Amino acid sequence: KQEVTQIPAALSVPEGENLVLNCSFTDSAIYNLQWFRQDPGKGLTSLLLIQSSQREQTSGRLNASLDKSSGRSTLYIAASQPGDSATYLCAGDMRFGAGTRLTVKP
Amino acid sequence: GAVVSQHPSWVICKSGTSVKIECRSLDFQATTMFWYRQFPKQSLMLMATSNEGSKATYEQGVEKDKFLINHASLTLSTLTVTSAHPEDSSFYICSARDGSEATDEQYFGPGTRLTVT
Numbered sequence: 001k002q003e004v005t006q007i008p009a010a011l012s013v014p015e016g017e018n019l020v021l022n023c024s025f026t027d028s029a030i031y032n033l034q035w036f037r038q039d040p041g042k043g044l045t046s047l048l049l050i051q052s053s054q055r056e057q058t059s060g061r062l063n064a065s066l067d068k069s070s071g072r073s074t075l076y077i078a079a080s081q082p083g084d085s086a087t088y089l090c091a092g093d094m095r096f097g098a099g100t101r102l103t104v105k106p
Numbered sequence: 107g108a109v110v111s112q113h114p115s116w117v118i119c120k121s122g123t124s125v126k127i128e129c130r131s132l133d134f135q136a137t138t139m140f141w142y143r144q145f146p147k148q149s150l151m152l153m154a155t156s157n158e159g160s161k162a163t164y165e166q167g168v169e170k171d172k173f174l175i176n177h178a179s180l181t182l183s184t185l186t187v188t189s190a191h192p193e194d195s196s197f198y199i200c201s202a203r204d205g206s207e208a209t210d211e212q213y214f215g216p217g218t219r220l221t222v223t
Contacts, residue, residue, distance in 0.1 A: 032210050043199055043216040094140060096150040
């Protein structure tokens, strides 16, 4: 069964900074990995899905990578904005990490 | 894009009663739906996988007689919390896969907040 870990648990950055969120998983035979954002008290918004045959996906200022051999995925956010403040969750084969709570300060 | 709805969005019930939560895929057919629960400041925990027309597969530690899941059609799955207790208070979220898509992307509902008094 896949186990997913996210580091750091919380991150605070000034507006405009580029940042990286990390996600690690235990089973390299991962089927897919998906990144989400969750605003307080709300549901999940899907950001990017990476299939096992892919190495990365990009959407706007977001880029997610998948390295199965090392059991890692990263979510890169370019030119961060206060509106990016949320909890970011990664899920490998439907197993969720605990999330990284991001605060982007104006 | 694919839309998943949940009803109700929040519910308060008394201890000992049962509560039904609906999850619908509005513009696609969902052969597989998933039910998660999320406690405050914690991540989502998969409870069960629901396949249309067959019995749900429950994760270890989830009581199938307490959390009844029915996936009677390709657009509707229901979760019934039976004999609810305060410790069942949580945020319940469903997700669905579009059976026609080549990808395995999950589309999430907005969640249902259950409070048991």
